Amino acid sequence: MVAEDAVVAVDLGATHLRAALVTREGQAGDSVVADTPRQGRSGMAVTEAVASAVARVLEGSAARAVGIASAGPIDAAVGSVVRSPNMAFDEVPLVSPLTDRFGLPVRLINDCRAGALGERWRGAGTGVDNLVYITFSTGIGGGAVVDGRLLLGRGGNAGEVGHLHVDFAYSLPCGCGRTGHWEGYASGTGMPRFFAAWSARRGERPAFDASTSRGILEAAVAGDRVALAFMDALGEVNGRAVSDLIVAYDPEMIVIDGPIAQAHGGLILRHMLPHIDRYLPLPAICVSPLGGRAPLFGAAAYALGAGGLSPPGPPRRR
Template identity: 55%
Template sequence: MTTVIAVDLGGTNLRAALIDSADATILAHTAAPTPASGPSGDAITAAIIDRIETLLASAPGENATAIGVASAGPLDLDRGWVVNSPNIAFPVVAITGPLSERFDLPVALINDARAGVLGEWWAGAARGSDNVVYVTLSTGIGGGAVVNGRLLLGATGNAGEIGHIPVDTRYNLTCGCGYKGHWEAYASAKNLPGFFAAWRKEADVRDVAFDAGSTRAILEAVRKEDPVALAFMEALGQVNARGVSAVIVAYNPDIIVFDGPLARYHGDIVIRHMEPYIDRYLALPRLAVSELGGRSPLLGAAAYALEVCR
């Protein structure tokens, strides 16, 4: 059995798993909140090491051959760092050097959404397709693409930063990266309430029967057919459709797989309100919600490590 240690570093949660490469089985798993305070990014590096040590202690006798780390980006692959991520509390987090030194294993670093598309391609909804886009609707919005059977990485490993596609000039909301009008600033789980507030002000909506500061509450109100929530969902659907329309013409996929907490719990209504507004310049691909329960980036990190560390 060949096993790989996989790490998923997100803006909110840090997870690690031991994965059997033969059948993508997760043999052991551990998770903790991602550190958001401390003197430097070393706080996150230390937390990753702690998670891996906890993982290995829970599975004695398993000998991993490599470590794959999926992280929110941007990344500096030459240094093995996470740099200036809008969803991580520190400007620099060193990954590959400290982990390789501590565990004496090769370490591969990949953006979490690029890992996500590999996970879906290997063991999820995209099996059998060589043209896939993965969209994660989480703290931020990220993406990954496999085109003609090849993972797209780009010059610095950051190809697929689709959350920073410009989708709006009407509300002109500021993204966490500092620029305005980006998809992530409107439709991510973190920023959706801010978009609701801007829409509500322009629409002069005064009475709201749900918690307008909660993404979950807004989307649950949509399920209950609250008229205010439904009206907002049309605006959100148009914004999401602009992002997805750009993805379709850029990558021409057979399937787009949506993941992340927002997609897993509310993907059906997000897709339903978005689909009518998607451009049909190219054929509409299949739109699916991941069935891997949030494991796509972990599985993809393992697959990537197996490929680049052999």
């Protein structure tokens, strides 16, 4: 494989990171997977982990660029992740140090914008010009393709949908420090807190482990009465947020992704759909067929300039 044919794609999440060689035709090689560092003197601990993964991918291979899809927010001008509520560091520099180390162009994009791009390039949204992508993971994020163009916004952060305001009744805290945000209720970290507040208000005593989103969702799958009642409350919150996205973007399709959606997407959709407003026509809503790799493919597409995007120029140095 020659350099012109492939890029190294990196999906940098709050919990794990993965990297793989992806060809211009959209074929991905074996992934290198590692934990995202939570401890260290600075965000360079994460930078070094990403560099190590990229180096392993490049062993015996060549690439023309590196594309990084990262949990945000990002500062696209500087080339760093900044003040991410789900990462352990205020800043994670990526573009400049990796460019210096590998001598390759490095392109940084928010992971959820990358997810939308990946779905349109290789996933459920192939050929769809109006698409919304939502990921349910440690946090909640999203991205939108409108009239065939990926929305990035001023700093590359258009689509921070996890911070849509969905509730005043509980006013639960979000990782960003505000209250009532979607991420504080329906993400992997928010769901157990929402369940604790909801069950305490109703005087419910669960007979299952409600300390994790997995425990709650598996209890609902098993038919537990309390878990199923909670799923309706969760579906109402999800429905409010998705209703906002429909009237904002008028999409043809909504793709949900992330570990929660990949494991329990049918359950999430079943309890959400009755609570979505029908002011505009309901779009097709599905679980991503890419098995959690949409951000990885989106990072590759961004680095290749696929999906109608031209890679940006180099970041400014400080």
